[in-house]
Structures are given as structure tokens and as C-alpha cells.
Amino acid sequence: MSAKTLYDKLWDRHVVRCDDDGTCLLYIDRQLVHEVTSPQAFEGLRLTGRKPWRADANLAVPDHNVPTTDRSKGISDPLSRLQVETLDANCADFGIEEFAMNDIRQGIVHIIGPEQGVTLPGMTIVCGDSHTSTHGALGSLAFGIGTSEVEHVLATQCLIQKKAKNMLVSVDGQVGVGITAKDIMLAIIGKIGTAGGTGYVIEFGGDAIRALSMEGRMSVCNMSIEAGARAGMVAVDEKTIAYTKGRPYSPKGAEWDQAERYWKSLQSDPGAEYDEVVHLDATSIQPQVTWGTSPEMVTSVDGCVPDPANEPDPVKREGMQAALTYMGLTASTPITEIYPDTIFLGSCTNGRIEDLRAAAEIVKGNKVAANIKRALVVPGSGLVKQQAEAEGLDKIFLQAGFEWREPGCSMCLGMNDDRLAPKERSASTSNRNFEGRQGQGGRTHLVSPAMAAAAAIVGHFVDVRTLEV
């Protein structure tokens, strides 16, 4: 038998059947469901009189529309309320488990999956959400799908798919002090571009990835879609096993032993071949800040906003010019002379406990700068929030002038009330700096939690490693 990549192994193990042209039925172990991309899928089931194939393979949670302020009075926006209530009703009707809005376990769908042990190594995991790639950090095949496919998985427990190509992104050596998973991933996207991974599943490897915590690996895999990849994944190691053990939905007893034996085989074989291999030198990665309206428009904090005049490709040049106009930036401005007015700490990229700890370490004993109008901390789940409070992180943030919110997607996309006004500028730990993403006309700079916290204290972007705190 020839050497296989991790993706090959996960794929092969889930193929139910294949046609000659490579169109396969892929078995799906777990579907996560949220309120935005599921109503039309449930409606489809109703219209055709179908039932979920395996209701117990699904878990639902409302996250995009939920308010991050006091929830005791429910949701004030009638449209958001209807969408969340529709999820509640659909889950009740179809027998699907849901962590409802006021459940302590509620949170962003990609945070709660690993946190609960609902997503596990070796699984195929889907959700009507492109950041499903997050779960690949556990050594699973996890990817986002559209609503028609959500319905397809509900009805058949399968998806119709063709296999993608294999890409290895190897981050060699170790990153310097103060460099985070987010910086690594932004540097990767800066190198391969937002379409660099199109048609591929990316396996992240190399010393720097092995050295990351599970939370850090999730931040990396989370943004695989920002590189265009179908999925991102990291091989199983001792950290994966240790992280998974004892979670509420993880296997126990003899089943745990059986699972652990299997999971330990979830690495690429020596000599496995990839269609594409990309190497990054970890030691050269600096703290990253995006300057434009696509995640590939990124540079180091010691860099400058690039000058479109230096770009030879006319289509790219115009894109850069349009981005600078939208962002209200002038070419050649040093990144450290950009002043955000809003700080957003949260999202499925950076809403985990480790992220809040990293930010709190910078914030501790300091005050938010006078030019910052709003600084939000939105924990990724109710349990992350609870843990942070147990560690006193909420006090650190509150004393510095941050707001301490309830869990949800919040200003990552602003479907609830948390959004940027036109021309407001954020330092955001989320994953997308698209036009209007955080609010119409809003301007987003993507950074790590530590870099967002540093910007909050100093009032402009600054190399977190030079900060005296």
C-alpha cells in the first residue's frame, strides 16, 4: 500500500461509494447547525416530507444573531429573533439537540464543537459555514457547505463530493516570542494569496505548527478558507489526545481506548506525496496587520501601506487602489501610524480562553487610549466566559475600559447590534476584512489578540513586542 496523507486517510475512510469519474458519496459523522444557513434546509425537508437520517449526528446553536448584551429580555430585533426562534422550533420538530441562547454551553459554533468534544479526531464534520475548517485542528476533515448541502446531509448523512488535491504548508523552525498562531496564518495567506489554496485541502505541519497549542492550531485552521482551501487540518499528536480527553461528548472507558488507538494513526505516512508543498520560515514571521479589504492584503507591523504604483499587474493595482480608498489610507503610511477607534476581541478565530489570556496580559494595569471609542471583548462561548471570569480576566478588561460581553459572533460580521459605523476603523481579531463585513463602510484591520490589545492601550498599531507593560 502506498504512503497516504492525512487527508487521503480521512477521505478513504468515509467514502460510501464512487462513480468512475470520481464523484463520491462521502459519509458525514457530524453536522453543526446555526440559525442563519439552516432555515431553508429544514423547510426543504418539510416540503419533501423527509426526516433527518440521523438526528443524533447533528448539534445546533444560535450564534450569529444573538445579542451580546443582557439577554434576559430576549432579542429586540424582530428579524434576528425570528431566525433564532426558527432554529429552536426546527430543532424541536426534528429532534436535534440544541444549545439554546441562554444555555451556558451556547457560543460560536466553531468554538463549542471542540470545547464539548462534539467534534473529534478522525471525523468528517460539516456546517453551513465556511469556518468549519477550524475543526480540522483536531485531525478531522471539516469543511463549510451551502444550505442545499445542509439539507442533503440532514436527509442522507452524506455529501456528493470529488476529492480535492493535497497541499502541505510547512512552517519550519520556531516563531519568536510574541508571535501567535494568527500571525503565522496571516503570513501564510500573505504568501499564497486568498485563492492559493483553491482546489486543495491544506495540511499544516512543521515545527512551528507542532509547537502550537490546540487553540492556536484552531486559529490557523479557521482561516484556511481565507486561503481558498476546502479544508485545513493538523495531524493528531499527544496534544490532540490530551485536549480531547474528558470533554462532555468525548468517548469514555473502553470506547476511549479504542478511539485513542485509532486517532493515533491520524498522521500522514512518511513519504506521502502532496500535489503542492509550501515552506515558510517561522523565524522570519513578524506580527501581522492587514491594511486592505482582503486577508492577503497584509504586512508586518514594521511595514508600510504598500504603494499601488509599484504593482505591475493592472488588475491588482486597481484592486489595491480601491482598497486604499475604501480603507481611507494613503500609500506608504507606516502601519504604526494607523489609529483604530474600535477594538474587537472575539470570533471563532480568536475567541478562546488562550486568546483572552494573551490580550489580558497586555491590558493588565493599563487603560484604553483616549481615541478608542469602543473596545469589546466577546468570549467565544459561555464556558470560555465563565473560565475567564474565574481567572479574573473580566476585571482586567473592565478596569481598562473594555466592555465584557455575552458570547456570539458579534462584530465579526455584525448581524446583531455590534457593528462598525461608516468609516469607523477596527483592530479586530476576526478573520475577514472585506468591505462592509463589520458594518457598512466600516474599516477592518485583522490582527492577533495581543496586537489588538496593544493597539487598544497605545491608540495605534504597535509592535506588541516593544510594548513596556
Added chain:
Amino acid sequence: MDAFCRLNGLVAPLDRSNVDTDAIIPKQFLKSIKRTGFGPNLFDEWRYLDHGELGMDCSKRPLNADFVLNQPRYQGAEVLLTRDNFGCGSSREHAPWALFDYGIRAVIAPSFAEIFANNCTKNSILPIVLPTETVARLFVAVEASPGYRLSVDLEKQQVTTADGEVFEFAVDAFRKECLLKGLDDISLTLQHVEAIKAFEEKKRVEEPWLFGS
């Protein structure tokens, strides 16, 4: 799903790369729990000068005259010509729903984001990949000649200009069949119920922890 028929349609040029699904249909419209009615809000933030919300009467809103789809010569466009990596970002199927509702039946670009392209084929929209240079030439031709149309023949996998110039394109055989016949994926998959059940039985033994207790 509706079958994809042969098409001879007016072409509108959207000269940007990396057009993301947030731009195609902004988040506030995702609060709808329906599959239809997204057309008036397609490219909402580029198309209108005010801020749009779900349920607004779009016929009364101020239009951005500079936006390509608002120009009189492109009214009724069925083919959208655009640049690299169209449809990147969010997996929202609301993006193809909005394009279809607006009247777009085919999108031509040098490359597409994968989830978006996949979602299109499930909603009777054909994503057509043509080489970068061909797309660049088409942009010049469209802008130079008002009323510019292209014919799309999915059966033959060809795009034809009014002058008779032909460009071949590739399409996945399975997707082609589904589009041509308007086939529904779920019914197709349910023809393999026995295979799925057998697979599941094996899995229950190999990975019992995946099956609750």
C-alpha cells in the same frame, strides 16, 4: 432545481477580483428565512447609496449611478463577467439565490471560490471558467459594444460571441448532468440507501463512540 437551458444573454462586466459573498449579499439580508426575494439586494452596498435593510422597498431607494448593474445598457443582464476568485468568503447560499433572483444565469471568471461555485450548480447557475486573457478580451469587447451578448451552450461546453468566436470550457460531468436535467441531489443519493446503511453498520463497529449510547 430548474434545468439549465441554452442561453443567449446580455453581458454585464463587474471589473473586480476577489468579489466576496458579503459583497454579493450583505449580512443583514441573511436574516430572511426564505430562499427567494434576494434579487433586489444583490450587491446592495454597491448598488444603492443608502443603507439597506431587509424588507425595505428597494424601488424607492437612491441608486448608485456609477455601479455597473445600474447603467441602463446592462439592464436585463443574464451573464456576469468578472475577475479572479469570484464568490470567496462566506459559504452563504444566499449569494447564488440573489444572483438567480436578479436574473443572472451564468457567471464567467478566470477562477471561482469553491463553495460558491458548488452552490451555484445547485441553483441553476453555471459558473464558467475561462482563461485570464480570454476574460480580459471579453471585458474590452463588452465595454466597447453596448448590447453585447454571449451564447452559452452547456451541452457542448461552449461560449460563443456574436461574431461566432467559440471558447470551450470545462465542467464536471456529474454537475453538467444535474444542471441539464435539473436533477435533485438528495433524490440521487437516496438511490444508494442500502450502501449508506451498510457503511453505517461497519462504522458502528469500528467507531462506536460516534453513535451515542
